[in-house]
Amino acid sequence: MCGIVGYVGKKHPKEFLINGLKKLEYRGYDSSGIALENEEETQIIKSVGKIVELEKKLQEEKSITATLGIGHTRWATHGEANEVNAHPHKVGRVTLVHNGIIENARELRKELEAKGVSLKSETDTEVACALINEYYEDNPIEAITKATKRLKGSYAFGILLEGKDKLYAIRKDSPLMIGYGEQENYIASDIAAMIQETNRYSLLKEGEIAVLDPNKVQVFYEEKEVEKEILESNLKEDSASKSGYEHFMLKEIMEEPTVLRNLISRYEDKDLPDLSQYDEIHIVACGSAMYVGLVGASLIEEKCKKKCYVECASEYRYKTVLYRPKTLVIVISQSGETADTIAAMRKAKENGVETLGIVNTETSTIARECDKTLLIGAGVEVAVATTKAYILQAALLSLIVMKTVKDEDALKEMKQIPILLQKILDEKEIFLDVAKSMYKAEDAFFIGRGIDYAMCLEGSLKLKEVSYIHSEAFQAGELKHGTISLIKKGVPVFAIITDPAIADKTESNVMEVKSRDAFIYTITNTEEIPNHGFRYIVPKTSSYFEPLLVVPTLQLIGYYTAKLRGLDIDKPRNLAKSVTVE
Ligand code: G6P
Helix, strand or coil: CCEEEEEEECCCHHHHHHHHHHHHHHHCCCEEEEEEECCCCEEEEEEECCHHHHHHHHHHCCCCCCCEEEEEEECCCCCCCCCCCCCCEEECCEEEEEECCECCHHHHHHHHHHCCCCCCCCCHHHHHHHHHHHHCCCCHHHHHHHHHHCCCECEEEEEEECCCCCEEEEEECCCCEEEECCCEEEEECCHHHCCCCCCEEEECCCCCEEEEECCEEEEEECCEEECCCCEECCCCHHHHCCCCCCCHHHHHHHCHHHHHHHHHHHHCCCCCCCHHHCCEEEEEECHHHHHHHHHHHHHHHHHHCCEEEEEEHHHHCCCCCCCCCCEEEEEEECCCCCHHHHHHHHHHHHCCCEEEEEECCCCCHHHHHCCEEEECCCCCCCCCCCCHHHHHHHHHHHHHHHHHCCCHHHHHHHCCHHHHHHHHHHCCHHHHHHHHHHCCCCEEEEEECCHHHHHHHHHHHHHHHHHCCEEEEEECCCCCCCHHHHCCCCCEEEEEECCHHHHHHHHHHHHHHHCCCCEEEEEECCCCCCCCCEEEECCCCCCCCHHHHHHHHHHHHHHHHHHHCCCCCCCCCCCCCCCCCC
């Protein structure tokens, strides 16, 4: 989703801004732009499409001398992806980039237009920019404070004010951080954008205003200066490189055994939350993180005998939730910045309910605000479609369950899982062959029951998000209640069958679609399940671990299918890595 970078310092900002924006590309965007400023003028250059288009424009237009600049990647919300709507926006003496959504933009726009302010774009961002300009006489802090007090919604702003050789920033419900260099300072919405320059950073808290010049960073809260703690990031610059792989998605799948091993050694001897203490568990998340939740819930109910509800965060935040006296809300998020997941977490906290975060990004809002946070340590995940983070989230939930029920045998068995997974990944060409047999399909279906169905949901999502093949996952017994009418000759149907208790039942459903000439791909853990066309057998393990072996095969099928279709695998159309708007 949208990304922000900003620079003030001894160098020309252009290089940092472009490099920083490139590091944010993975988040998903459809236009970009930068603003450069010196004492006399502001230059804004914007472009639709990839950053390389912006770079081309920068080469064509001579950039002004500057030591101050802001940049932005935009993922369209208010108004289509075109140059007028792209950021930065400039109104009067204020130039601004924005992440988030201003919810009362429409009424503010009317108010501004009634005063004669003319706005060029359809964006909520330009409204915010105009509002700051309205309040700006000569006191930047006062103007930003007054304007932001009138805004509803979420924002991270990078701001330039004509005549001030400083960079200003403020945030609410959207991340923004400050980077500290030598005679140069930075802002960015994601540490990855500035890690090539500095690993020293601080997080801006809600409502704090940062004022940066080359030699000094000041932060104000309610117009009083506050001290900021400077933290050190251990993020590796090269963690955002493809290391010889053609795509980040494949690189990240191939990293799974290593990061899984790291996760096991990080947590095997640690105390983890004891789920037996709670009356009930709620898992809230979005996208793949919610599907991991379904895998976890299946284990929690089977092994801990605890009721566990899984809800997508965008529903949970608005619905009537009935909390039992001792409820634990588990919040799962790779980025830790998904707007709906943050809102769901805050709802639980407002209700006095305990929250546990399972998060990848240490500096994120969810990691900081949950009562307890467990980091999965996946490293940077660049491909929009999550892979290694899913596996680690599933593994961590399994570990919590194993520790709750004190399943020592499973804890021992878990150490073997990275080895078994490595063997599967070493055979990855098998899944290229699968993809070769179905990449021209228009539709695909995934069927399974129980925990197998939870895996189907992820397999189906992976396939559709990167290959654009229409795909649906069904509880195997449910398909015949309508959707089976879509099964015709050659339609790929993936059956996941790992749970012996219901294997025969799913197999009967496989026969139903086979009789209607579907092509059956089975992923199972036993020779006993017949091969109807393609069959891949993962090693048989206890139920905690089957998702860690099956889901990577589905990730590979999605990956290779998209590759054969010649698509932009790491940045699928319309998708964002971190969905920071609701
Ligand atoms: C986006 C990503 C998904 C991810 C979901 C939740 O839709 O494309 O891959 O599962 O957001 O993200 P989170 O960062 O909260 O795990």
